[in-house]
Amino acid sequence: MxxxxxxxxxxxxxxxxxxxxxxxxxxxxxxxxxxxLGVIPTSAERSRMPVEGFWIFDSDRTDVELVSGYLTLTQPSEVAMYADTFAELAEMAxxxxxxxxxxxxxxxxxx
Structure with missing residues (x-):
């Protein structure tokens, strides 16, 4: 159509x-x-720019939204990677x- x-x-x-x-x-x-509520200015220098949305639940789970579906991460090292990414983005905001x-x-x- x-x-x-x-x-x-x-x-x-x-x-x-x-x-x-x-x-x-x-x-x-x-x-x-x-x-x-943090806003990252367009002028901010970004060392990371995640393309997926993610939600961190305490330190034991991260949900990641992908084009093809959702991931639930529970491995401490993987959850920590998203926590580090969030901390870096929060510093830019x-x-x-x-x-x-x-x-x-x-x-x-x-x-």
């Missing part, structure tokens, strides 16, 4: 609206005392008012 140009434009508008809503929500989170400023700039660029 071939999409019409108007259908593609509608999808693009919905995607943009979703991104704006997500960024606005994230900007609001930066002021909460129990939330630490900015927090608080600086994170909010980057989110607001991203919002402004999409409007």
């Amino acid at each position: 071939v999409e019409s140009p108007s259908s593609s434009a509608q999808q693009a508008r919905r995607l943009l609206a979703d991104r704006l809503a997500g960024l606005a929500r994230d900007a609001g989170l930066t002021g909460l005392p129990n939330v630490s 900015v927090y608080g008012v600086n994170a909010r400023a980057l989110i607001v700039a991203a919002l402004d660029s999409l409007r």
Whole structure:
């Protein structure tokens, strides 16, 4: 099935609206005392750039999202690799008012 140009434009508008809503929500989170939201600036030098999403559960499990499915890692050495990656990314990130400023700039660029 071939999409019409108007259908593609509608999808693009919905995607943009979703991104704006997500960024606005994230900007609001930066002021909460129990939330630490880090944003990695595009100008940051990155020694690592993971392409997969991952979630670390304490020190005994990491779930990794791949294109083809999910992995659950339980080997301490593998979990530690993801913990090291997270720590490195967290060091590159900015927090608080600086994170909010980057989110607001991203919002402004999409409007």
